Amino acid sequence: MLRGAERMVHILGCRFWGAVRGSQIFGAHIFCRRVCGAELASRGQQSQGLCRTVPPAPPPSSSCRACPQHTSSPGDPSAMVSPAIALAFVPLLLTLLLRYRHYLALLYRAVLRLWLRDRLSGVPREHRAFQYLLAHAVPGDPRHVLSTFDRWSCRHEHLSCVGPVKGRIVERLLAERAPQRVLELGTHLGYGAVLLAAGLPPGARLYTVAVEPRHGAVAEKVIRLAGFDERTVELIVGPTDAVIPRLRQHHGLAQVDFVFMDHRKCWYLRDLRLLETHRLLAPGATVLADNVLFPGAPHFLQYAKTCGRYRCRLHRASLEYFPAIPDGIAELRYAGDGDSAPGGDTGVHRVPH
Structure with missing residues (x-):
């Protein structure tokens, strides 16, 4: 972004x-x-x-x-x-x-102001956000933790999270699919992990991957603050291209029913191919990818449309905390290796703000 x-x-x-x-x-x-x-x-x-x-x-x-x-x-x-x-x-x-005033405002809020506050305060931005959560969020209430995150991002410092608008898309798809094994690639301070864990059906488990250790340290505190223990949410820290190949052997994850991608956009296609190579996608699995319009993941979308393994749908929304900047979530339904996905072209669904 x-x-x-x-x-x-x-x-x-x-x-x-x-x-x-x-x-x-x-x-x-x-x-x-x-x-x-x-x-x-x-x-x-x-x-x-x-x-x-x-x-x-x-x-x-x-x-x-x-x-x-x-x-x-x-x-x-x-x-x-x-x-x-x-x-x-x-x-x-x-x-x-x-x-382009909205993009200039994004540059100021998400880059310049955060950089300035990092230099002046001496406290990392992740810890500033977590201190705000400790002071204002209700422990054990995932919805309140998410709304507190949203208030912090809107009123104080911008965080690259899913946000409430696209969060409703994720919640609706989770309720429709009712997956038992969920994988998140790229949790950022635990927002996405709390959102996914709150929508899990009984007995389901979430495996969330934090690429950077400093994000993983804060994300684990946020997840526990929201009331989820290790039996429901397992946090894995490390680069996704190193974590995915050992999910089956080291973490007991044979296949996943639901994947949510929200890390670096240039890694989307690479990690999707890794999931296919190691046969970690269950038949009919759902893959969601955030921010496919801004900053954008064109190679990922092109592959998903043309490889014949997915039915694709684009949910148009707005960038988190910037309603004037268009964005969207890509929904992929896995049809299996070598199978042609019927209706493989992209459908578009617009989400009201």
Whole structure:
């Protein structure tokens, strides 16, 4: 998500700089033809001298911003042609800022402000969030723990969690499928683990994988604070590409009925292929992948649509805690190796905010 916000701001800046750069070259071209009687050799060669004299040559007192041979006269109104054209792009800049203001706000809240608070407070952001939970959440109440997380993310510091809007999608699908063995890849401070554990049917078990140890340490405290013990939720810490191959041998997980992915988007396809390779997906298993539209997981979606092993559906929603930024959850129904999934193209379901 953060890389997507940074990429959006980078694109915005590049577009504006290209517009201003183009306006300067274009203005120099007009002025050069008017004053010097010269023509531009190339619009991209401004720094190398864009004019060549065409007889009859103008007197040296004439000015041209594009010609290094001449000096600009302060009183010449033609010297303002290029800045004037550049100022004409100010409305374009304002339009782009207005259009992408939500992405700029995401960059500020999710990157800049958190970085600043980390430096000023000396307390990691994970511990700040957990301290807020301890002070405001009701122990043993998963719903209250989740709502406290949401308040912290909306009012204080942004957390990359599922959020309440997409959380309702996950809860509904859990209730429909009633899985007995659930695997979460990429728990972040325990939000997704608490959400999944709260929707498990009786006797079911959740295996949640925390990629980073610092996230896993906080996630375990959050899971226990919500009232789930090790018999219901087993926390595994380590890289997903190292954990998945040993799930059967080290953790006794022969196959899974429900998978929820919410870690790095570039790992979605890799981990899905690992689940297939090690035959960990039960027939009819459901695979959910968050943030497939923003920041996006195009290779994952393309594979799921074309490999013939899944029936795909896209649940459109919004990015967590940013209703104006579109996002979605991909739902994959596993049809088995070598079987063609009927209706394999993607259906779309929109979720109200």
